[in-house]
Amino acid sequence: MSENTTRASSPSPVGHRPHPAVEALRGGLRAIWGNRKARIGMILLALFILVALLAPLLAPYAPKDNSFDRNLGASAQHWLGTTAAGEDVLSQLIHGARISVIVGFGAGSISTLIAVLIGLTWGYITGFAADVVNFVVNLFLVIPGLPLMIVIATYLQNGGISVIIAVIAITGWAWGARVLRSQTSTLRNRDFVQSAKFSGERAPRIIFREILPNMTSIIAGGFFGSATAAILAEAGLEFLGLGDSSIVSWGTMLYWAQNSNALLTGQWALLFAPGLCIALLATSLTLINFGVDGISNPRLREGSTGR
Amino acid sequence: MTSNHPAQQAGPSGAGPSDVGPPEADPSDVEEILSLQDVSVVYEPVGAAPTHAVRGVSAQIARGEFVGLVGESGSGKSTLGFAITGLATAPARIEKGRILFRGRDIASMDQDSLRSQRQGGFAMVLQSGMNALNPVRTIRKHFHDIFAAHRHVPRARREERAAELVGKVSLGPEVLDLYPDQLSGGMRQRVTIALALSLEPQLMVFDEPTTALDVMVQHAVMDTIRDLQASEGFTAILISHDLGIVLESAQRVLVMHDGEIVEDAASADILHRPRHEYTRMLLSHYADPRAEVVTLPGLEDRAVLRSDDPSDASAENPASSSPEPADPSAEPPDPSAARSAPAAPAAPPAPAASSDGASSRRAPVSRLRSGGTELRLQGVSKVYPAARRSGRAVRAVDDVSFTLEPGGATALVGQSGSGKSTIAKLITGIERPSEGTVHLGDTSVGDLGRSGLRDLRRTVQMVFQDPYAALNPLNTVEYTLARAVMNLTDVRRDGARRRVRELLETVGLTPVEQFTGKLPHQLSGGQRQRVVIARALACDPQVIIADEPVSMLDVSLRAGVLSLLRDLRESIGVSLLYITHDLLSARLITDRILVLHDGKVVESGPTARVMRAPQDDYTISLLDAIPNPRRVLTP
Structure with missing residues (x-):
């Protein structure tokens, strides 16, 4: 029964496979790792996550310990100096990574989840219901994001980090939903969706079991994109003083540095260090996104396109 | 022609190498335009094992020749075509060997010299060439882009030259003002051929130029290519999976299998004296559907239609040009026979069913089901409303009536746009008829609600055209x-x-x-x-609708799938609606046939009778469009 050679695009092992989801995850990570830019991004991100996890061990002092002299420059005790309130900048920086990583992944996941739920359903259904969803999504798209965020954040002031995450997720899902919707509506006309209907599958299962796995790349890309946006938005909100100014994050560090005119006192590290960290974390996610295209399309893997 | 002769690059003037072989008696008038010397192409994707797509191919092509390159998918024929035209890009790499075009090694050319030689050098027409046109530019702009890039036509002459070029591919100058989406697929493919011609290439490579086109259009475009080759005198390489098309056009045929050229001979020799068993296998899958007895390896003629059949007495013996005297498939030397063997252990022609009219009623005794369900279409029409206010409503199906008996097999035949797929949608409840009714037993399919449609799936199932698209790539079997x-x-x-x-x-x-x-x-x-x-x-359906189930498959695989469909009908008594443009396969597995044209049934009746004595002009032209090398090459 050897009907011609198989058209296997890659010589995958034919033997027993582990669970398909595990296999897919492993394959996805391998695809990302295969891209040089993405590899740098993954290493960077791993560093940040490690720092965030081990913050209490790594930080020389407690982040809110203000028992030191104020406005100190860099020294052996305080590598990056102290703040106007007399806290150690390096310890704050290390602890601040926790907030950014949590917000990035939290808000990124929630808004991606909303985008997937709405985008895929929207792309699959037709008729009046689709028009209703269309209206709602358009509403979220035309409302300017930053003002809305500011309004909600001021309304729910001092609700802690979870409020920030919620605000960013609510304002950030609409664009992703639109992208996923257009992809879904091209996939829904594919033969395998038609034939799933013929095997008696119901709509939810077709959407989330047949169509969704075919969009892994686009969803993963959307996730890293919105995580980046969430990290930047969180820093922005905190910098404007709209978040919880009692917590220690890179955004609040910038806020307090600005308040105490850190640049005028020559304490560049107060502004520069958190700013650089935000930029590096965002960069690491963006770099990973370069490799995401290769997850579900081997042709886009680096080196295989002849570039 | 597989001799490797080394050291030849020292021919700067492109002088025809005279040391090639015996056929070239006079080197001065048979100039060699392309010489492949032990060419190997390897695909090296990142993180995967390399694949050797082309392995040590050597061939010589003389100026003005029309050469066919035939092979099934995966044989490396397109890879070779890309390598010849300098289009091989990573992960493909020319591993070794040399491709000499007029004495110059293509592999060593850089991008810029490749580009500049495209004028007066070599050109390629792709399978999806009709999609190679930029949708937001008119055809005229496409021509002017090329003229501007190569500056080989003086500005004043460009308009005239563009009109002349579209004229060569049998299009009027008015197409120059149109956008690609205003042209049909065949017209677009003609335009791409004209664009390739505009650079006056000496070598044209056609990679499956007609595969994506409709049967009838396919025929016409191939005629144009043949005429052009004769009038313009370029050297042509026609890459195709369809040996029929190639034999009709080419003087010489190279048969490729697993990256190697297994046979290189003149067309007539390939047809009448095939040497390699792979060639013989490919040939055995061609037959004339008009013949008295039609047989493919693994697929014997079922209801053999005898001319002394009483029901057929009225139809005079059709003037079938070649009554297949010595059928090459009599003893199939190929592995495909063994392949279909397990599926067809004992399926000789249905014994007593000689009268074709009755055979559909009698032969496939539904021994598994009592009664079975009959599919009945009565006066069915489907009108799609106009897309825009200015547009016209489309009448895709127009007053079609037929009955599919339990256990019967009916073919719906027609070119694309004839409404055959719309009928499938009406029967499966995806679309509702505008007029008329579709009945499955006592159920009216058009009136079913959502749950009714789910129930319908237990009775009516569908086999899709493209097996590469019909299975979710991420789900196991x-x-x-x-x-x-x-x-x-x-x-x-x-x-x-x-x-x-x-x-x-x-x-x-x-x-x-x-x-x-x-x-x-x-x-x-x-x-x-x-x-x-x-x-x-x-779910043990009672009706299977097969929409072109073999059109995407290689010929050697077709017979197996077809015989499976036919055997299923006999073993489980399922009735089959077979939608196709391929009359040969319809002849082999169905009892009755409906020929559709513009949504109307133009001819219907027992399959064998309609094929052997077609009454309608459209049916005749469909039959004529089937590539049949024997018709051309038999003196």
Whole structure:
């Protein structure tokens, strides 16, 4: 029964496979790792996550310990100096990574989840219901994001980090939903969706079991994109003083540095260090996104396109 | 022609090498334009094992020759075509060997010299060439872009030259003002040929130029290519999977198999004296559907139509040009016979069913079902409303009536746009008829609600055209089949698992254990189509609608799938509606045929009778469009 050679695009092992989801995850990570830019991004991100996890061990002092002299420059005790309130900048920086990583992944996941739920359903259904969803999504798209965020954040002031995450997720899902919707509506006309209907599958299962796995790349890309946006938005909100100014994050560090005119006192590290960290974390996610295209399309893997 | 002769690059003037071989008696008038010397092409994707697509191919092509390059998918023919035109890009790499075009090695050319030589050098027309046109630019701009890039036509002459070029491909100058989407697929492919011609190439490579086109259009475009080659005098290489098309056009044919050229001979020799068994296998899959007895390897003629048949007495013996005297398929030397053997253990022609009219009623005794369900279409029309206010409503199906008996097999035949797929949608409830009724037994399909449609799936199932698209690439065979079993029947768990294995056995995918865990991309096209058929069978349907089930498959795989469909009909009594443009396969597996043209049934009747004595002009032109090398090459 050897009907011609198989058209296997890659010589995958034919033997027993582990669970398909595990296999897919492993394959996805391998695809990302295969891209040089993405590899740098993954290493960077791993560093940040490690720092965030081990913050209490790594930080020389407690982040809110203000028992030191104020406005100190860099020294052996305080590598990056102290703040106007007399806290150690390096310890704050290390602890601040926790907030950014949590917000990035939290808000990124929630808004991606909303985008997937709405985008895929929207792309699959037709008729009046689709028009209703269309209206709602358009509403979220035309409302300017930053003002809305500011309004909600001021309304729910001092609700802690979870409020920030919620605000960013609510304002950030609409664009992703639109992208996923257009992809879904091209996939829904594919033969395998038609034939799933013929095997008696119901709509939810077709959407989330047949169509969704075919969009892994686009969803993963959307996730890293919105995580980046969430990290930047969180820093922005905190910098404007709209978040919880009692917590220690890179955004609040910038806020307090600005308040105490850190640049005028020559304490560049107060502004520069958190700013650089935000930029590096965002960069690491963006770099990973370069490799995401290769997850579900081997042709886009680096080196295989002849570039 | 597989002699490797070294050291030849020292021919700067491109002087014809005279040391090639015996056929070139006079080197001065038979100039060699292209010389392949032991060429190997390897695909080296990142993180995967390299694939040797072309292995040590050597060939010589003389100026003005029309050469065909034939092979099934995966034979490396397109890879070779890309290598010849300098289009091989990573991960493909020319591993070794030399491709000399007029004495110059193509592999060593850089991008810029490749580009500049395209004028007066070599050109390629792609399979999807009709999609190679920029949708926002008029045809005129496409020509002017090329003229501007190469500056080989003076500005004042450009308009005239563009009109002249479209004229050469049998189009009027008015197409220059149009946008690509205003042209049909065939017209667009003609335009791309004209664009390639505008650089006055000496060598044109046509990579499956007509495969994506409709049968009738295919025929006309091939005629144009042939005429152009004769009048313009360029050297042509026609790459195709269809030996019929190639034999009709080419003087010489190179047969490729697994990256190697297994036969290189004149067309007439290939047809009448094929030497390699692979060539013989390819040839054995061609037959004339008008012949008295039509046989393919593994697919014997079922209801053999005798001329002394009383019901056929009225139809005079058709003037079939070649009554297949010595059928090359009499003793198939190919592995495909063995391939279809397990599926067809004992399926000789239905014994007594000589009268074709009655055979559809009598032969496939539905021994599994009492009664069975009859599919009945009465005066069905489908009108699609105009897309825009200025547009016209489209009448896709116009007053079609027919009945598909339980256990019967009917072919719906016509070119694309004839409404045959719309009829399939009406029967499966995807679309509702504008007029008329579709009845399945006592149920009116057009009136079914959502749950009714779900129930309908237990009775009517569909086999899709493209096995590469009809299976979710991320689901294993077992998952795909088990879902269908569990959705449509009450079987669960172990029972479902047993049923999946049973289905795989039914469609001949054995040993079953080897296939359950596989993903679609690990299967060949034929195996995938078997999985698609198995899924359709999951709930023991009474009607199977097969929409061009073999058109995407290589010829050697077609017979296996076709015989499977036919055997299923006999073994489980399922009735079959076979939608196709391919009259040969319709002849082999159906009893009755409806020929559709512009949504109307122009001819219907027993398949064999309609094929042998077609009454309608459209049916005749469909039959004429089938490539038949014997018609051309038999003196």
